[in-house]
Amino acid sequence: MKILIVLTYYRPHWTGLTQYAARLAEGLAKKGHQVEVICSQHDKETALEETVNKVKIFRVPYQFRFLRSVIMLGFFGKIIPRINKNEVVLVFLPLQEIVFVSFLTKIFRKKLFLVHNGDLVLPEKGNCLNRLTEKIYYRTTSLGIKNSEGIIIHTEDYAKNSKHLSLFKDKWRVILPPFIIPEIKEKQVENFLKKYKLQGKKLIGFSGRFVEEKGVDYLLEAIPLVIKKIPEAHFVFAGEHKVNYEKFWEKIEPLIKKYQKHISLLGVLNQEEIFVFYKAIEVLVIPSRTDCFPFAQIEAMLSGTPVVCTDIPGARWAIKETGMGELVKPKDPLELTEGIVRVIKNKESYRENFSKAQRIFNDKKSILDYEKLLEA
Template sequence: MLQPDRFDVTVMLDYYTPYVSGLTEAARLTAEGLAARGWKVAVACYQHDPELPRHEVVNGVHVFRAPVLARISRGFISPQLPLLAGRLAARSDILHMHLPNPEAGFVAALRRRARLVVTYHIDVFLPDNPVNRFGMWAVDQTCKSAVRKADLVITNSEDQAHGSRIWPTIKRRRLAPISSPCVDRNGGTPSMRDGDGLHVGFMGRITVDKGIEYLIRAFRSHDDPDARLLIAGDYATVAGGSNIDQLRAEAGDDSRIRFTGLLRGEAVRDFYASIDVFALPSISESFGIVQVEAMMAGIPPVSTELPGSRYPVAATGFGRLVPPRDPDALREAIVELARMPAEDREAGREAATKLFGGDAFLDAHEEAFRQLLSGSRS
C-alpha cells in the first residue's frame, strides 16, 4: 500500500479504531479531521486485535499497528510500538502523543526533530491495591517524562489540568486547553423507549471507573414502575476487563434496567432520543464526551464533581453536579432534572452546542500545529 514519504503529523496512542473509548474517539476525530483538511496523518498504535492489519488507511489516515507480546491490566507490552512511533516521527513534522501511555517516555526520547505535542487526557486509574498503586505511579513517571519534553501540552480544560496528579510538571510547559471533539447526535428516533415513564441513560465503557453501580443503586431506590434505565456501552472487549457481572448483580431482577451493549452509528442517536436525563456517575473522568453529546441533544446531564468532568456542566449551567459515590444525591438530581421545562432544555442545548459543537476543536488543533511549525521554521 502506497504511503507518503513524509507526514505532517504522526499520532501515537495505545488503542485506535475500531476500539471505542473517549480517548480513542478524540484521537480519531482529530486525526480524520486534519486529514480531511489536507494534512498527511499517520497513527502508531497497538495491534490490539491480531485480526487487524498492520497497516491500513482509514478515512484518509494511515494507521500503523505494532504487534503485542502480552497484556497487563488495561495495557499491552509492545517493544515494537516505541520503535514504530519513532520511525514515523522521524518522517514527520509533528509527533502528537495521547496520554496516559506506558511507552510515552520512550517515544518522546525517539522523536528526533519532530515537534512534540502531548494531549494529556486523564490520570491513569486502576482499582486500589499495592500492585495497581505501583502501576499508576510508574505510568505517571513516564507521562511526566514525555510532558517535560513537550513543545505543547493539550488538556480538555484548565480545570482538568489543575486537578491532575502531574500538574506540577504540566504547569512548566506551554498549555492549551482544547475540549474533546463532540459529535452532534440529534435526529434519532426514540426506538429504545418503553412507555412514557422517566428514562435515564448512561453511555460509556462498562468499567469500574465509571461508577455505574452507584447509578443502579440510585435508580433502584426510585420506585416508579414506569421508569427505565438504559446502560449502553462495551463490556465484551473493553481493555482491562469489565465489571459487568457485578453490575448485573446490582441490577438483580429489576426488569426496568436494560444493558444494551455497544451502540454504533444511528443507534447512538436513537439512544439520546430515547432518554430524558443522562447520568455520568464516574469516580474517575476528565471530560465526558458523552455528557456533552447528551447536552447537544437537549438532554440534561448529572455528572460527578471531579476536575475536568464537572467543566461542561459548570461552563454551560446545564445539568447538575453531585459528589462521587453518592446514590442518594444522584437520585435526587435525576428526579429534579426530569422536571426541567422544554425551554430550559433548549437553552442548555444551544449553550452546549455553541461552546463544544462544530469544528472548534479542530480549528484549535490546526492553529496550534501551524504555530509550532512556523516557530520551528523561523
Template sequence: MSSKDSHEYDLCVAVNYYSPYVSGLTEVARVLAEGLAGRGWRVAVVAVRHDAALPLRESRNGVDVYRSPVVASVGRGPVSPGFPSLVRRIARRSRVVNLHLPMLEGALITALPLRVPVVTTYHIDLWLPPTLVTRAAMAAVRVSSRVTLRRSDAVVVNSDDQAQYSELWSILRSSQRSAIPAPCLDRRGGEATYRETGGPHIGFLGRIVPDKGLDYLVAAFAEIPDPEARLLVGGDYLTVAGGSVIDRIRTAAERDPRIRILGLLRGRQINDFYASIDAFALPSIAESFGIAQAEAMMCGIPSVTTDLPGGRYPVLATGMGRVVQPRDPAGLRVALLDVLGWDADTRREGAKRALEEFGVDGCLDRYAALFRLHGARAGALM
C-alpha cells in the same frame, strides 16, 4: 509530495488504543485524525494491535494506521515492545507528532530527540482498581508522563479544571498549555427506538468498567419507584481493557426488570439512544471529560455527573445538568429527579451552549492552529 517537502505526513498521532476500540480517549484521537484528514491533511496514526485480527497496516477513513503487535497486557496497559520504535519511525516522516497520554511508552518515545515538534494531549491521571500490580503500573505511567510532558513542545488538556487538579499540575502549570475540549459529535436527529414507556428514561453510555461508577447509578435508580421509569445502559463490555463490571449490572437487571443493557452502540444507534432518554447520568469515580455527556447536552439532554476535575467541566461550562459527589446514590437520585423536570426551553438553551462549546469544527480549528504553530505546513489548514 513536492521535491521541497520531504515529509510524508503533516501529522503523526500516537495512541495506545485506536479504532475500532472504543473509549473517550480513543475517540478524541480518531475524530482528530479523521477530521484533519478530511480537511486535506496527511495523517498517520500509530497504535498497538489490541486485537490480533486487525492488520498491522491499513487505511481507515483517509488515515494511514500503523499497528504494533501486543505480546501481553498489564491491567489496561498493552505490552508492545515495538511500539516506541514504530512511533519514532513514523514521527520522523511527519511534521508534527501528537502523543496521547497516559501512555507508559511516552518517555521511551521521547528519550532521544525526535527532530520533530511534540504536541502532547494529556487526557487524565491514570486510575486503575487498586492492587499491588496496578499501583506499580500507575506509578510507572506517572513517571513516564512527567518525563514526556517536560520534553513536549506544547501540551493540550481538556480543560484547565482538569489540569489544575492533576497530580502533574506542577509540570502542566509551567508547560506551553492549551485547554481544548474534546471533540463531540452532533448526535441530534435520532429516533426514540429504545424508548419503551411514557415514564422517565435515564441513560448511561460508556465503557462498562469500574471507574464509571455504575453500581452507584443502579443504586440510585432503584430508589426511583416509578414502574414506568427505565435505565438504559449502553456501552462496550466485551473488549474493554482492564476488565468489565457487566456481571454486576446483569445481576442488578435481574433484580430490577426496568433496567436495559444495550451493549455497544455505534453510528445512528447512538443518535437513537440520545433521542430515547430524558436525562443522562455519568456517575464516574475517575473521569477527565465525558464525551458522551457533552453529546447528550448537545441533544438537549441534561447530564448529572460527579464532582471530579475535568469530568464536571461540561456541566459547569454550560449549566446543562447537575454535579453531585462521587459514590453518592442518594445525591445522584435527587439530581436526576431535578433535571427530569426541566422544561423544553431550558433544555434548548443548554443545548445551544453545548453545541457552541464542544462541536467538532471548533476543536479541529484549535488543534490545527496549534499544530501549524509547531510545524504543520501552512496549506494543511485548508
C-alpha cells in the same frame, strides 16, 4: 504539515479517546495536512496498514495484554521511521512507550505534544500491582511532559486539581475535543425503542465502561429511590459491562440482579445507535468517582439531552458552562436521585441552553485550535 498521531488503540476500537483521535486525525487530513496514525492491532481482523478518510494507519501486532494496555514488541522498529518522516508527533495518553517516543522526538528534532485524557486511576483495594502501575505511569509520563512542547488538556478545572498535571502548569494548552453529532430522526428512535423493548418508559441512561471510577454502583443504589418518585422510570446502560482488567462486575452483579426488572443492559452500541440512545433517554447520568472529561456527557448535551453529573473536577465543567444539567454530591445515591428527578421533571428548562452548548463545543474551532498550536 506532516503529523504523526501515536496511541494504543484507534478505530474500530470504540472508546471516547479513540473517537477523539479519529475525529482529530480526519479533521486535520480534510484540511490538507498529511496525517499518519500508529497504534496496536487490537483486533487480528484489522489490516496492518490502510488509509481511512485520508488518514494512513499503521497497526502493530501485540504479543499479550497487560491491564488496560498491550505489549507490542514490534512497536519500536515501526515508529522510528514514522517519527523521522513527520514534523509533529501527537501522543494520546496513556501510552506506556511514552519515554521512548519522547526521546526519539528529541533525537530527530521533532515537535512533541501530548494529549491528556485523565490521570490513571486503578481500583483502590487489594492490588499492589495497581499501585506500582500508577507510579510507573506517572514517572514515565512526567518525563514525556518534560520533553514535550506542551500537554493538551480539556479544562483547567481538572488540571489544577490533578496531583500530576498541577506540577506542569507551564506546559498546559487548553483545547476542547471535536464532537460531531449526526442528525437522528424520530423513526430511528422509534425503531431503537422497539428493538430493545423500551416503549412507554422514562429512560435514564448511562454510557461507559463498568469500572470502579465510573461509579455505576451509586447509580444502581439510586434505582429504588428513583422508582418511588417516578414509577415508570427505567435504567438503560450502554457500554462494556464485564471489563477484563477489573473485577468490578462481580461487585455490582448482586445489585444488577436485584433490580433487573428496572434495568436494560444494551452492551456496546454501534456508532449510529449510541446517538439514537442519547436522543431516546430523558437524562444521562455521570455518577463517577473521578472523571477527566466524560465525552458521553457532551454527546448527550449536543443531542439535546440534559445531564446529571457528580460535582468533581473536570466532569463538572460542561454543566457549569452550559447549564444543561444538574451537579450532585459524589458517592451519594440520595443526591443522585434528587438530581435525576429534578431534571426529568424540568427537562425543557435545561434544553433551553442547547444552543449555548453548540457554541461551546464546536468541532471546526477545535480543529483550528489544533492547527494553530501544531504550526506555531
